[in-house]
Amino acid sequence: MLLSFLPLVAIASASPLRPQADIPVYWLLAGDSTTAPNGGWGDGFLATTVASNSSGHNYGHSGATTASFRAGGDWGKVIQDVRTYKNKYNIYVTIQFGHNDQKETSGVSVNQYKANLERFAVEATSAGATPILLTPLTRRVFSGDRVVQNLADQRAATISVAQSNSIDFIDLNIASENYVNAIGKSEASKYNLASNDWTHLNEWGGVVFARIVSDLLVEKFPELASVTKKNETLSALVKAGKPA
């Protein structure tokens, strides 16, 4: 009996100010090209997983690091939107970076990446939103019949920031990697934005990986079910590791 209460207690204590479920959500998506229009999951998320009356904006920016997203003004727009919409909506800010931060030329160390993620979350919270950190979407580059795990450091850093600061997170990296491993290279290639682009997603790929994001969110934060549009067929295919 006691054990069955533990997960509930954990959720409640991690998110003491969890908003009421019956208010629509405004989603603000912060990230790089793997979230952005024309290559990421963000537009598919807003178009196919968000229930009526809820809404949002995809601020994913191709090439962005956690540093350039702030320096270039994108983060300022996210915070401005939190202030604009918070009286009518519960605001959730998804924060997903790593693909560009990890490049040697980025000028962003893993420690700076962690500090930048934490600062995004702190500022989103104080502006009136609920931030959710996402570990970075997997690339779909194969070595033999397995996906190359080349975002492990960014995944670990994101989880570490979330856990040590009680910030909500979902592990998109592992969920997306598991799915791509399950369907294999040939099926995974059908989501490529261009035939040789194993990072960015075409429109249908955006819908499929947005469904993975949405299912992870609802699994972790059940109160989001009422503001989420389901696609049980697609969710079942993903869960079974079958091509969609």
Ligand SMILES: *[C@@H]1O[C@H](CO)[C@@H](O)[C@H](O)[C@H]1NC(C)=O
């Ligand atoms: C959307 O908002 C309208 C007007 O406030 C309300 O009547 C309706 O029930 C809402 N629909 C959903 C699905 O929440």
Ligand SMILES: *[C@@H]1O[C@H](CO)[C@@H](O)[C@H](O)[C@H]1NC(C)=O
């Ligand atoms: C739901 O998923 C199925 C299976 O992938 C797909 O064929 C269908 O178009 C999706 N429905 C919507 C409304 O997106």
